[in-house]
Amino acid sequence: MTKALLSLSTDDFIAGVEAVASKFDSATYPQQNLPADDWALLVGSGVLLPTLPKEYGGRDSHIDMCRVSEVVSEQNLALGVHVTVNTVLGLRPIAMWAGEEAKQEMLPLFAGSDPLMAGFAATEPGCGSAMSGMTTTFEETDGGYRIRGRKHWQALSYSAHWWLVSAKNEDHGRREYGFFLVKRSEGFRTVQRYEPLGLKVVDYGVNEIDVVVPRHRRISADGRNLSAMVEILMASRAMMAAMGCGFLRRISREAHAYADGRLIGRAPLSAIRFARYRLAMIDGSYTIAEALNHYLRTVLDLKADMTPAFPAVQAIKTVVTERMVSAANHYQQLAGGEGYRCGSPTNIAGQAFLDSRVFTIFDGNNDLLSQQLTEYCLARLEGRSLSGFLADWPLTAPAVRTLRQDLRFLDQELGQEHMVLAGRAIAYLFAITQVLKWAAETNADSGRVLPAIEFLKTDIVGVTTEFRLLATGILDADDGVPAQSNGVLSQSIPLHART
Ligand SMILES: Cc1cc2nc3c(=O)[nH]c(=O)nc-3n(C[C@H](O)[C@H](O)[C@H](O)COP(=O)(O)OP(=O)(O)OC[C@H]3O[C@@H](n4cnc5c(N)ncnc54)[C@H](O)[C@@H]3O)c2cc1C
Incomplete structure (x- = not known):
């Protein structure tokens, strides 16, 4: 069965995945962890194959990976997360960075029809945003490595059979990080179950690790x-453009259908002008996500080292996830009391809100990513002001030209709070640039393009206003909590990433 999937065209392959994914429509699929039989159906449709190299039985295709995450997320966002965790976080790092022996051991198992799962274990109870604080350790033993520690919030905590685990070693007075391929049966134990607010298809918990793995299971990495x-x-952050695009296409469709069908008095909800404004904001979010997804598909490459795409990926993740949460919020407001019901027959608004909410938090919280984006740009000014840099930088220059807005408010000394806000403005400029590019390359309808750009411009005006608000001194009240000094840099910015 899976062999036959290897020779299909992308369109035929995706049509098959979509047909299976439609059985999991979030309007009807129960809010429960995905049973193994259901995962087997999806695996049988080939959702894992694009991630696997051809020599291990896969389709080895960037575009197929993106389209799988998009079509599954359109049917059911939580299921999109399930699939994307398996493919982008569980399997891709092995396909990209593991040695031949580790690849041979693991990857062919995922090319068959067994409903196997793979996850990524980095976050710990004591550290999420600042991963340098991890306490899971590794040490060399005869023939391998012993890894010990405690992780939490891993997607597929209870169910994944294989894990990529991060750990630290400080034995010889210098710090070293390592990434190891671990089988659950070797000593990965889930000791507590978490009840998430949304994304119920995926299971979460606290995981204790005490394993010895052979030497070849260490991933080659600095x-x-x-x-x-x-x-x-970065790969999973970039993939949020695909997931967000599928999700927002669905939300836009559902919100319009609800607003057309619901009578307020004698006229439909969609006849109310402010309701139309909310619908326009949802549609604008979908357009922005589609443009960012176009960038993911046509410029980025999940089959290559993503490091050079650092700034683009930070911008994609923050903008698209913010748009997902905002659109779900508007949709829920439009659905009124019915939008607050679990299992409402008329809409999926409550679930959409709960499922999307965490996107601005996980895989690197958006505030930190925005700060890092600013830091990235500040490190490349080469004598220019920040606004001057953005006017030159290919990722933002077209937007700066279109915007014709004074960005010199960015050129002051930036405290940490300003760096977060500036990062948002930079990400909006990136998004405007991509909407323009997408429109030019796809002949997109100007009725969609212009509002999307106007919404992003308004977001930038919002950042200007927030800078003014901060200048009033609202953060300076002495509450006894010492704030981080200006200029504290986050530690996860690649130094050599291409501009
Ligand atoms: C549903 C879900 C699925 C997940 N899946 C996985 C997984 O598969 N594997 C895995 O290893 N982990 C996973 N995680 C963990 C997730 O990546 C972390 O929760 C996330 O990185 C944030 O870390 P934290 O929870 O420790 O928050 P903290 O580090 O405590 O941060 C809390 C808040 O502090 C603020 N903050 C932090 N830094 C800054 C900054 N520089 N500027 C401004 N504000 C800041 C932000 O508002 C942030 O949300 C998942 C989490 C959830 C909820």
């Missing part, structure tokens, strides 16, 4: 810093 972790996470 251990001196966290650049390997950043690369791994």
Whole structure:
């Protein structure tokens, strides 16, 4: 069965995945962890194959990977997360960075029809945003490595059979990070189950690890810093453009259908002008996600080292996830009381909100990623002001030209709070640039393009206003908590990433 999937065209292959994914429509599929039989159906449709290299039985295709995550997320966002964790976080790092022996051991198992799962274990109860604080350790033993520690919030905590685990070693007075391929049966134990607010298809919990793995299971990566972790996470952050695009296409469709069908008095909800404004904001979010997804498909490459795409990926993740949460919020407001019901027959708004909410938090919280984006740009000014840099930088220059807005408010000394806000403005400029590019390359309808750009411009005006608000001194009240000094840099920015 899976062999036959290898020779299909992308369109035929994706049509098959979509047909299976439609059985999991979030309007009807129960809010429960995915049973193994259901995962077997999806595996049988080939969802894992694009991630696997051809020599291990896969389709080895960037575009197929993106389209799988998109079509599954359109049917059911939580299922999109399930699939994407398996493919982008569980299997891709092995396909990209593991040695031949480890690949041979693991990857062919995922090319068959067994419903196997793979996850990524980095976050710990004591550290999520600042991964340098991890306490899971590794030490060399005869023939391998012993890894011990405690992780939490891993997607597929209870169910994944294979894990990529991050750990630290400080034995010889210098810090080293390592990434190891671990089988659950070797000593990966889930000791507590978490009940998430949304994304119920996926299981979460606290995991204790005490394993010895053979030497070949260490992933080749520079251990001196966290650049390997950043690369791994960049792939899943980039994939949020595909997931967000599928999700927002669905939300836009559902919100319009609800607003057309619901009578307020004698006229439909969609006849109310402010309701139309909310619908326009949802549609604008979908357009922005589609443009960012176009960038993911046509410029980025999940089959290559993602490090050079660092700034683009930070911008994609923050903008698209913010748009997902915002659109779900508007949709829920439009659905009124019915939008607050579990299992409402008229809409999926409540679930959409709960499922999307965490996207601005996981895989690197958006505030940190925005700060890092600013830091990335500041490190490349070469004598220019930040606004001058953005006017020159290919990722933002077209937007700066279109915007015709004074960005010199960015050129002051930036405290940490300003760096987060500036990073948002930079990400909006990137998004405007991509909407323009997408429109030019696809002949997109100007009725969609212009509002999307106007919404992003308004977001930038919002950042200007927030800078003014901060200048009033609202953060300066002495509450006894010492704030981080200006200029504290986050530690996960690749130094050599291409501009
Ligand atoms: C549903 C879900 C699925 C997940 N899946 C996985 C998985 O598969 N594997 C895995 O290893 N982990 C996973 N995680 C963990 C996730 O990546 C972390 O929760 C996330 O990175 C944030 O870490 P934290 O929870 O420790 O928050 P903290 O580090 O405590 O941060 C809390 C908040 O502090 C603020 N903050 C932090 N830094 C800054 C900054 N520089 N500027 C401004 N504000 C800041 C932000 O508001 C942030 O949300 C998952 C989490 C959830 C909820």
